[in-house]
Amino acid sequence: MSTIIELPARQIKPAVVRVAAYARVSTASDRQLHSYAAQVSHYQQMISSRAGWVFAGIYTDHGITGTSTAAREGFQRMMAAARAGDIDLILTKSISRFARNTVDLLEYVRELKILGVAVLFERENIDTSTMDGEILLTLLASFAQAESESNSQAVKWAVRKKYEEGYAHSITALGYQTVGREIRIVPDEAELVRRLFHGYLAGISPEKIAQQFRDEGLTPTSRGLVVNPNRARTVLDNPIYIGTIIGQKYIMPTVGGTACLNQGEEPMYVIEEHHEPIIDRATFDAVQAELKRRKRAGHLTLAPSVGSSALTHRVICTVCGRRYHRKTKHRTNWSYKFWWCETATRGNGNPCKAKQIKEPQLHQTVLETLGLELWDDEKILSLIDHIEISPSLKIRVVLTTGDTMTRTLAGGK
Structure with missing residues (x-):
């Protein structure tokens, strides 16, 4: 007679998925802040109620535009956690919450895919772990960016209208x-x-x-x-x-x-x-x-200090009228001096379109203009009142005699 032995089914534990969420609102209005709190609460409940999902954090930004990811600290911390291998899946409300710049969006999504991290966009029902998901994502991201540009034009129109009124x-x-x-x-x-x-x-x-x-x-x-x-x-x-x-x-x-x-x-x-x-x-x-008087006289009353040069306070931007600053750029085993418009050195962009000028180039141009062979601070001080530099690297040397000499920066284009 046959013997039948029943083997109980082996309990297979579901794979653990470390799930994080990203939430963002673009303004600090009461309505938007309510939406922000609702997003956070929603993801906390969603992750904790799903079997096999382990909470890996909620990363948030509020009052920050989605057109660029560079200024979003919460977003950048989430990317750092993903690169460290701490996240398997990211939940977010929609493409526009994640990013409205198509280039940024695809760059980060593809990086996450290489890291083995999927992104689930709830509103569009897109899962980036599938090929269809990436194709659809590309199309929808383009629409999101177009919407952002349209909204930007509307805001600009509203601002102009206020000024006109x-x-x-x-x-x-x-x-x-x-x-x-x-x-x-x-x-x-x-x-x-x-x-x-x-x-x-x-x-x-x-x-x-x-x-x-x-x-x-x-x-x-x-x-x-x-x-x-x-x-x-x-x-x-x-x-x-x-x-x-x-x-x-x-x-x-x-x-x-x-x-x-x-x-x-x-x-x-x-x-x-x-x-x-x-x-x-x-x-x-x-x-x-x-202000104008001190600007004109400042370079005459301020002699170079120890460690500075004869050109200190004497190199002027033709766009904003501010002086060029002498800066040092450090590399692993070496460094070099360069000059750059004060406006650009403030860290708020470069509205003057001023270029960084390496000091040897500037010295060579000045020497060629003055017909000198060697650099001598005292000699330069006695000859030059100031130097004006344009974004196209045209240099106008104003001498102490009042004469002017124009030249293109040595090695410039």
């Missing part, structure tokens, strides 16, 4: 706050502005005055603003303090790009007597005259 848009300045369509004075900050203007006319640098504010405990202000000594000088030439608004002084040519100086590409709007001034026009005009 005589209203300011999104004003952020020491001494003022925007309430609806009104710009109102913030009393404690207005007093700091007055001290900057009157102190400058009294011969005190704005950087030193700003440091005095810190020493006296006047900053942060009632609104929490910090008066940075490195930025205090920008207050002095801002016409907002005499009640004037200049609309579209800076523009952003591409969606998610860098703001640059409007040099005629778009209309500008000058709105006078727009709001209550903090500084009277006579004081403002006196400061502008003093």
